[in-house]
Amino acid sequence: MLNEFWATASTAYKVLVFSAMGLIALGIVLNVVGNSTGNQALALASLPVIGLGLILHLAGLVVRGQAIRKNLKR
Template identity: 55%
Template sequence: MLNDFWETAPPAYKYAVFGGMGLTALGIIIIVIGAVTSTPHLTFVGLPFIGVGLIAHMVSLGVRSRAVRKALKNADKRNSGR
């Protein structure tokens, strides 16, 4: 496995990573806008976005670990066949 993981990563991993980053960034922007405008309700609206973004990151870690385990299992099968 000499390739960079990002090149061989499954599309679900890429979507989960970018989705998590986007939702987290959106939540931070909403919280900053709420803090600057002194709107406490807007500040609390951004928290679920950050939470869902963090969950998406955790899902991407699971997808990545599953892909790595699958690749290692396939490599082990190839090496044991020799």
């Protein structure tokens, strides 16, 4: 089951994973651009974006853990 988890993963899990990766990447890009141009406001604004991405990542871990537990009980 663990080898084929992505193929059998729920849509909610896949959305959480891709949203988390996208937000973290966007936050990193904003941070690099903000620091490169000396725009402190943009660099600081990127931190909540990265934080939201990390929270979504943790939510994805919870969804995955629940799915695995549910399948192991069967």
